[in-house]
Amino acid sequence: MEENEILDAMDYDAIQEKQYDELTQLLEQKDHKTLRERLEDMNEFDVAEFLSELEDARMLAVFRLLSKETAAEVFANLEPPEQERIITAITDQELSGLIEELYVDDAVDIMEELPANLVKRLMRSATPSTRNLINQYLRYPEDSAGSIMTAEFVDLKKYMSVKESIARIRRIGEDKETIYVCFVTNASRKLEGVVTVKDLLLHDDDMIIEELMDRNVVFATTTEDQESVSEKFSDYDLMAMPVVDMEGRLVGIVTVDDVMDVMEQEATEDIEKMAGINPSDKPYSRSSPWEIWKNRIPWLMFLMLSATFTSMILTSFETRLSAVAGLVPFIPMLMGTGGNSGAQSATAVIRSLSLGDIEPRDALRVLWKEWRVAFLCGLSLSVINFGKMLLVDGLLLGNANITLAVAATVSLAIVFVVMFAKLVGSLLPIGAEKIGLDPAVMANPLISTLTDAVSLLIYIFIAMLILGI
Amino acid sequence: MEENEILDAMDYDAIQEKQYDELTQLLEQKDHKTLRERLEDMNEFDVAEFLSELEDARMLAVFRLLSKETAAEVFANLEPPEQERIITAITDQELSGLIEELYVDDAVDIMEELPANLVKRLMRSATPSTRNLINQYLRYPEDSAGSIMTAEFVDLKKYMSVKESIARIRRIGEDKETIYVCFVTNASRKLEGVVTVKDLLLHDDDMIIEELMDRNVVFATTTEDQESVSEKFSDYDLMAMPVVDMEGRLVGIVTVDDVMDVMEQEATEDIEKMAGINPSDKPYSRSSPWEIWKNRIPWLMFLMLSATFTSMILTSFETRLSAVAGLVPFIPMLMGTGGNSGAQSATAVIRSLSLGDIEPRDALRVLWKEWRVAFLCGLSLSVINFGKMLLVDGLLLGNANITLAVAATVSLAIVFVVMFAKLVGSLLPIGAEKIGLDPAVMANPLISTLTDAVSLLIYIFIAMLILGI
Numbered sequence: 058m059e060e061n062e063i064l065d066a067m068d069y070d071a072i073q074e075k076q077y078d079e080l081t082q083l084l085e086q087k088d089h090k091t092l093r094e095r096l097e098d099m100n101e102f103d104v105a106e107f108l109s110e111l112e113d114a115r116m117l118a119v120f121r122l123l124s125k126e127t128a129a130e131v132f133a134n135l136e137p138p139e140q141e142r143i144i145t146a147i148t149d150q151e152l153s154g155l156i157e158e159l160y161v162d163d164a165v166d167i168m169e170e171l172p173a174n175l176v177k178r179l180m181r182s183a184t185p186s187t188r189n190l191i192n193q194y195l196r197y198p199e200d201s202a203g204s205i206m207t208a209e210f211v212d213l214k215k216y217m218s219v220k221e222s223i224a225r226i227r228r229i230g231e232d233k234e235t236i237y238v239c240f241v242t243n244a245s246r247k248l249e250g251v252v253t254v255k256d257l258l259l260h261d262d263d264m265i266i267e268e269l270m271d272r273n274v275v276f277a278t279t280t281e282d283q284e285s286v287s288e289k290f291s292d293y294d295l296m297a298m299p300v301v302d303m304e305g306r307l308v309g310i311v312t313v314d315d316v317m318d319v320m321e322q323e324a325t326e327d328i329e330k331m332a333g334i335n336p337s338d339k340p341y342s343r344s345s346p347w348e349i350w351k352n353r354i355p356w357l358m359f360l361m362l363s364a365t366f367t368s369m370i371l372t373s374f375e376t377r378l379s380a381v382a383g384l385v386p387f388i389p390m391l392m393g394t395g396g397n398s399g400a401q402s403a404t405a406v407i408r409s410l411s412l413g414d415i416e417p418r419d420a421l422r423v424l425w426k427e428w429r430v431a432f433l434c435g436l437s438l439s440v441i442n443f444g445k446m447l448l449v450d451g452l453l454l455g456n457a458n459i460t461l462a463v464a465a466t467v468s469l470a471i472v473f474v475v476m477f478a479k480l481v482g483s484l485l486p487i488g489a490e491k492i493g494l495d496p497a498v499m500a501n502p503l504i505s506t507l508t509d510a511v512s513l514l515i516y517i518f519i520a521m522l523i524l525g526i
Numbered sequence: 527m528e529e530n531e532i533l534d535a536m537d538y539d540a541i542q543e544k545q546y547d548e549l550t551q552l553l554e555q556k557d558h559k560t561l562r563e564r565l566e567d568m569n570e571f572d573v574a575e576f577l578s579e580l581e582d583a584r585m586l587a588v589f590r591l592l593s594k595e596t597a598a599e600v601f602a603n604l605e606p607p608e609q610e611r612i613i614t615a616i617t618d619q620e621l622s623g624l625i626e627e628l629y630v631d632d633a634v635d636i637m638e639e640l641p642a643n644l645v646k647r648l649m650r651s652a653t654p655s656t657r658n659l660i661n662q663y664l665r666y667p668e669d670s671a672g673s674i675m676t677a678e679f680v681d682l683k684k685y686m687s688v689k690e691s692i693a694r695i696r697r698i699g700e701d702k703e704t705i706y707v708c709f710v711t712n713a714s715r716k717l718e719g720v721v722t723v724k725d726l727l728l729h730d731d732d733m734i735i736e737e738l739m740d741r742n743v744v745f746a747t748t749t750e751d752q753e754s755v756s757e758k759f760s761d762y763d764l765m766a767m768p769v770v771d772m773e774g775r776l777v778g779i780v781t782v783d784d785v786m787d788v789m790e791q792e793a794t795e796d797i798e799k800m801a802g803i804n805p806s807d808k809p810y811s812r813s814s815p816w817e818i819w820k821n822r823i824p825w826l827m828f829l830m831l832s833a834t835f836t837s838m839i840l841t842s843f844e845t846r847l848s849a850v851a852g853l854v855p856f857i858p859m860l861m862g863t864g865g866n867s868g869a870q871s872a873t874a875v876i877r878s879l880s881l882g883d884i885e886p887r888d889a890l891r892v893l894w895k896e897w898r899v900a901f902l903c904g905l906s907l908s909v910i911n912f913g914k915m916l917l918v919d920g921l922l923l924g925n926a927n928i929t930l931a932v933a934a935t936v937s938l939a940i941v942f943v944v945m946f947a948k949l950v951g952s953l954l955p956i957g958a959e960k961i962g963l964d965p966a967v968m969a970n971p972l973i974s975t976l977t978d979a980v981s982l983l984i985y986i987f988i989a990m991l992i993l994g995i
Contacts, residue, residue, distance in 0.1 A: 069745055069758070099742055102762050227727050236724050237706050254723055255705050258696050273568055276538055289538070291790065293571050294783035296765070313782050314763035317789065321760065324793035325877055328800070332873035332970065333866055341878040342888070346898035353870050354903055360866050361907055361940075362914065364859035371855035372925060379848055386840035389978050390833035392858055396865070397802055397829050397971045401822050404801035408794055409810040419811070429815035434823055438830055445831065456841060471830075501801065501970060502866045509858050 073103060080107055084119065093122040101127065105134035117146045129158030137170040138343070144175050153182040160234055161187075162207040162315065165194045169338075202286050203279035205319060206300045206309030211239040215249060215267035219257050222266060226254070234312050238297040241270050246306040248299055250274060276301055279308060283319045288413060290316045327411055330497035331404065333360065360506050367510045374517050377526045383458030384520060387467045388513065394471060395478040395512040396505030398434060402427050402482030403504050407496045410486065417491040423483050431479035435472035443468040466523045470516045477515065478508040546576055553580075553588065562591040570596065574603035586615045598627030606639040607812065613644050622651040629703055630656075631676040631784065634663045638807075671755050672748035674788060675769045675778030680708040684718060684736035688726050691735060695723070703781050707766040710739050715775045717768055719743060745770055748777060752788045757882065759785045796880055799966035800873065802829065829971050835979045843986050846995045852927030853989055856936045857982065863940060864947040864981040865974030867903060871896050871951030872973050876965045879955065886960040892952050900948035904941035912937040935992045939985045946984065947977045 076099070083092040096104050096119070104123070108116050108131065120143055123131060132140065132155060144152065156164060156179055168176050168191065180188055190208060197203030211233050213222050222239065230236040239257075241250040250270030260269055276299045277286045286298060290313060300309045326336040333356035337344065344352075371378075371388075378384050406423060409415040415423060443464050451459035482504050486496035520526045545568070552561040565573050565588070573592070577585050577600065589612055592600060601609065601624060613621065625633060625648055637645050637660065649657055659677060666672030680702050682691050691708065699705040708726075710719040719739030729738055745768045746755045755767060759782060769778045795805040802825035806813065813821075840847075840857075847853050875892060878884040884892060912933050920928035951973050955965035989995045 068747065098740075100744065100762055223727065230724060230728060236727070254727075255699060258692065258705070258723075259699060271567075273572075275569065278537065291783075291786045293569055296782070313765070313786075314760075317760045317782075317786065320786065320789050320793075321881065324789075324797075325881070328793075328797060328873060328877050331797070331801075332869050334870050334873065340881070340883045341874050342883045346895055346902060349874070349895070349899045350902040350906075353867075353899065354906055357863065357866055357870070357903055357907060357944075358910060361859060361863050361911060364862050365914075365918065367858045367862075368855040368919070369923070371858065372852070372927070375848075375851075375854055379844075382844075383841070385844055385854065386837040388858070389836045389840065389861055389982070390830060392861070393833050393836075393975060393978060394826065394830050396974070397826055398822075400801045400970065401803050401826070404797060404803065405810050405818070408797050412790065412794070412809070414809045414811045426815055426818070430818045430822065433815060433819040434826055437819075437823055438826060441827060442830060445834075449834065450837070454838070458841070475826075501869065505865070506862060509862060513858070 076103065077107055077110075084111075084115065089122055092119070096123060097127055101130040102134050104131045105139075109135060109139045113142055113146070116142065120147075121151075125154055125158050129155055133159060133163040133167070136343075137167075140167055141171065141175060144171070144179065149178075149182055152179065153184075156183045157187060160207050160209055161190050161194060162205060162234075164191055165204070168195065197279055200283045201279060202277040202281040202283060202300045202311060203309070205283055205286070205315045206279075206311050207234045207315075208309050209234045210297070210299075210307075210310040211236050212307065213239050213241050213252060213266055215241050215243075215265070215270060217266045218262065219260050219264045219266070219269070220262040222252070222257055226257075234310070235297050238310075240274075240299050240307055240310070241266055242307050248274060248276060248301055248305065248307045251299070274299060277311065278303070284323050286311055287316045287319045287323065291320075323411075327407065327497045330495065331407065331500035333357070333500075333502035356502055360502050363506045364509065367506075367513060370510060370513050370517070374513075378517065378520070380526050381458075381463065381520065381524050383456065383460070383463045384466070384516075384524075384526075388516065391467070391470055391474055391512050391516055392505075392509045394438060395474040395508035396501070398431070398475045399478035399482035399504040399508050400501040402430075402479040403486055403500045406483045406486045407500060410490050410496050415487075417487055420484075420487050420491070423487060424480065427479045427483040428476070431476040432472075434479070435475035438475060439468040439471045442471055462524055466516075466520050469523070470512070470519045473515045473519070474508070474512045477511055478504070481507060481511075542572060545572065546579075549576055553584065558591055561588070565592060566596055570599040571603045573600045574608075578604060578608045582611055582615070586612065589616075590620075594623055594627050598624055602628060602632040602636070605812075606636075609636055610640065610644060613640070613648065618647075618651055621648065622653075625652045626656060629676050629678055630659050630663060631674060631703075633660055634673070637664065666748055669752045670748060671746040671750045671752060671769045671780060672778070674752055674755070674784050675748075675780045676703045676784075677778050678703045679766070679768075679776075679779040680705050681711050681776065682708050682721060682735055684710050684712075684734070684739060686735045687731065688729050688733045688735070688738070689731040691721070691726055695726075703779070704766050707779075709743075709768050709776055709779070710735055711776050717743060717745060717770055717774065717776045720768070743768060746780065747772070753792050755780055756785045756788045756792065760789075792880075796876065796966045799964065800876065800969035802826070802969075802971035825971055829975050832975045833978065836975075836982060839979060839982050839986070843982075847986065847989065849995050850927075850932065850989065850993050852925065852929070852932045853935070853985075853993075853995075857985065860936070860939055860943055860981045860985055861974075861978045863907060864943040864977035865970070867900070867944045868947035868951035868973040868977050869970040871899075871948045872955055872969045875952045875955045876969060879959050879965050884956075886956055889953075889956050889960070892956060893949065896948045896952040897945070900945040901941075903948070904944035907944060908937040908940045911940055931993055935985075935989050938992070939981075939988045942984045942988070943977070943981045946980055947973070950976060950980075 080095060108119060111119060120128060168179065209232055211226055211230060226236050237254045239252050240248060241252060243249050250272045251274045252266055252270045256269055275289055275293050275295060279300055279302050290298065296313050298311045299307050300311060302308045329336045335352040335355060337352050446459050446464040446467060450456045485499035485504065489496045489499045549564060577588060580588060589597060637648065678701055680695055680699060695705050706723045708721045709717060710721060712718050719741045720743045721735055721739045725738055744758055744762050744764065748769055748771050759767065765782050767780045768776050769780060771777045798805045804821040804824060806821050915928050915933040915936060919925045954968035954973060958965045958968045
């Protein structure tokens with residue numbers, strides 16, 4: 058890209074589009090030399106995007122133009138289907154070069170998504186030491202700090218001077234995932250402190266690391282959940298976090314770019330659970346209908362069967378409810394309002410729990426707050442509904458069944474339904490968290506099935522009191 | 527903290543707790559010298575946590591122990607209520623020192639949360655140039671790149687050598703939010719390229735920046751939405767992104783720690799919208815019941831009133847439905863199953879849209895996938911329901927109303943209800959995105975209200991066909 062393009066451009070997307078057009082042209086002109094230069098200059102992510110738009114033969118040809126280092130970084134940025142296409146097509150020797158260039162955490166990520174036969178081929182192509190390292194990573198529990206860390210970090214000793222440290226970074230820094238945060242370890246590889254390149258640059262050359270390092274290191278253990286790692290990153294505004302094993306030895310680091318992926322993944326999981334979907338690591342676009350069905354049917358089935366209680370209640374009281382015309386048509390509205398009210402509370406509480414905004418010990422405070430919100434919501438809905446039933450249903454639509462007593466019954470039921478729904482909606486997630494369950498599953502679907510049954514009972518009870526059914 | 531504590535500790539939380547206990551002890555012993563030393567050594571986030579547990583007088587006393595720089599960073603890490611407590615208590619001179627030390631983006635964040643009278647006092651305490659800068663930031667649209675950027679970055683010129691650049695970083699780096707990514711600008715402050723400290727360290731001292739800088743800069747414009755900024759960060763694994771004004775001049779940078787907050791905030795907003803809550807910047811724990819009510823009542827009200835259609839349908843068909851005993855009790859189950867099915871599809875589609883996994887142009891592919899999923903779900907639910915109605919409701923519970931024809935009616939209705947719900951659930955969000963609306967509002971509550979009415983019509987229609995009601 059020419060210099061003035063950045064200067065004049067107002068939008069990165071426009072630049073990108075122009076870039077792709079030029080690349081396509083170079084490819085068609087078979088000007089491989091220029092094409093290669095341009096690709097080496099580009100962001101790896103953009104090269105990956107460009108590659109994935111090409112058909113197989115062309116993609117492979119372009120991929121082979123790249124230098125070893127660029128090829129590895131571009132490969133890590135491709136989506137699994139494109140990674141498969143490339144692995145299937147390249148030679149064993151090329152594959153071996155590729156896997157040695159990849160950062161271990163990227164290699165592990167890729168392996169987790171590939172079909173077993175390709176994983177085997179990849180592992181065969183790796184050198185024994187790389188294979189060992191990958192195997193070790195694959196053994197860490199899923200979603201643990203160990204599974205997302207990388208082994209490529211800069212380690213320093215506390216007796217080094219600033220000058221020696223910078224020299225070491227210059228020597229070994231090239232292949233490290235980050236050089237900006239360096240970790241000080243003792244002879245038995247235990248973590249002693251952390252030094253940033255900023256510290257190094259802003260201090261005298263002959264200062265000793267020990268005087269300069271921060272002993273207050275925020276660290277994770279290999280088996281720690283990735284969600285807790287990502288919370289620490291955002292609390293402490295970290296760029297990299299050391300990961301230690303059970304003996305306190307430094308075994309890897311987690312970098313901020315991996316944590317951003319974790320945050321996205323954890324939010325997606327919460328959102329899916331809240332909608333009664335079993336979370337999956339596979340993106341929607343790449344999941345088959347069968348896989349999607351498998352993630353969705355358990356909750357649908359469970360909730361459908363749970364609705365038996367509501368059916369039983371309706372069966373028992375159908376005759377009595379039908380005795381006063383005009384009562385049955387408002388059942389769906391009551392249940393819907395209950396479900397929506399409960400879902401709001403559950404969502405607010407689940408999200409606040411997951412952001413650390415509230416904790417299980419705040420249960421009483423949350424309940425008291427929800428109780429007041431529920432009262433306000435219930436009351437306002439009730440008043441509006443009362444007016445609406447008399448004016449719209451009664452007068453405007455001329456429904457003779459809407460008597461003052463029927464409108465009062467429905468409106469009074471709303472208050473209690475909303476209050477019950479909001480209390481259950483806030484209590485269930487916070488209770489789940491308290492006993493160590495994931496609060497996100499105590500969400501909308503479960504709560505609406507529960508409130509359906511209770512709403513009906515409340516409605517029947519109030520109708521008995523007011524209308525004597 | 528002593529050296530061996532890190533070595534022996536298995537868990538950062540345990541270290542933290544011990545630290546707080548020691549600090550409390552020092553505070554009680556009035557050993558302010560040691561306390562100050564310890565606090566200066568600690569992470570600002572931990573100091574902020576410690577401060578917020580203290581009562582007013584003690585908090586202020588401890589806050590005053592801190593050095594100017596630490597005080598500013600700790601202050602930025604406090605929650606708004608604690609920030610208010612401190613601003614109210616300190617002198618104008620202290621306040622002025624504090625505001626000058628804060629990064630502009632932090633100062634702006636704090637101002638946005640404070641009551642107007644405190645904002646005025648803060649602005650009065652700032653120097654004219656700081657006040658100008660803050661005012662300029664406050665003018666950027668909410669949630670734009672301009673509103674989250676910071677002005678404290680390192681700028682270099684392309685004719686500088688590596689040695690000169692490192693010298694410049696050493697000279698001006700202290701107060702910059704990041705020194706690791708430096709931006710190359712020309713005489714009119716237009717952005718020309720980017721250089722990382724890694725590039726500088728890994729190249730010879732006398733190399734010229736122009737030969738080394740990356741001209742392919744991923745940048746944002748001041749008015750660009752923060753969501754698009756955060757997508758670029760995670761696509762390109764950035765640490766910092768330059769922000770340019772309408773003339774292409776570099777005016778600030780966004781750093782990765784701010785982007786992590788943006789990601790969290792955007793995910794929260796999506797989650798809230800999906801549950802029919804109007805999003806708010808204020809965390810749940812600090813919102814009053816009135817504020818929560820204001821965010822929740824609009825959707826509750828709208829959905830309650832929309833349920834009028836369902837009531838009207840039920841009013842018209844109540845007599846015919848009641849003609850065959852056993853039909854009415856299954857209405858809530860049908861509506862619930864429809865609502866849950868639609869919510870699953872809507873959630874999956876909304877999240878995939880927001881992650882960029884699918885795009886509006888994939889609409890047909892999504893519909894075809896959902897159609898197959900819906901068929902699988904509908905069929906399996908239907909079969910299980912048929913068996914369950916006959917065995918459990920009919921035989922086990924001895925409900926004589928459950929005839930073969932009634933069970934067939936309900937089970938057949940399930941297939942169509944699920945298929946309708948899943949199609950609507952996937953179509954509405956993708957259609958909203960297509961016409962430029964936020965897909966997240968086309969979620970669970972709206973879809974369940976819509977499916978309620980249609981589920982009922984489907985049920986009635988099938989009952990007419992099979993049972994001739």
